[in-house]
Amino acid sequence: MAKVKYTRNGDVHTFETGLPGFEKIVVDHTGVPEDQRGGVAKQLLAAAALSCYTSALAGALEARGAKFTSIEAESDMSMGPNAVGQGRVKKIDLHVTVNMDAEDESTFERCAKIMRHGCLVTGSLEDGIAMSYDLKANYNG
16 A cells, blocks of 8 residues: 655645655745636656656666666647546656667567556556545634
8 A cells, every 4th residue: 555645734735655765745825816826636647657757767777687778758748628527637648768788689579568557556557557545624722
């Protein structure tokens, strides 16, 4: 199970992961105009997809002894309305480049075939995600 804790204090949003080296994500909107504050969740979703995919790719390459110097990746996300007009993420395109020696080309090709199925996060997005909503209020006083 993965657990993330969220708190908001004024214009500062904090996500606590509990993972060594990645304990917190802080979004500080202090001084940022209201019309420029949107998109954080979309960026986090794109970052999660990139992180999972590139980690799985690196693991596949390393498990097969391939040597690479770096992996560079970007994502493009398309949004649009669903059937009832609610905004939805429609598509995420991942663009990934592995910088490596030509001697590992066949290993890369094998790994590329494996990665056509995505990773935990991208595969889950493709398959759909079951959601549960537990909404509570904590009233002061």
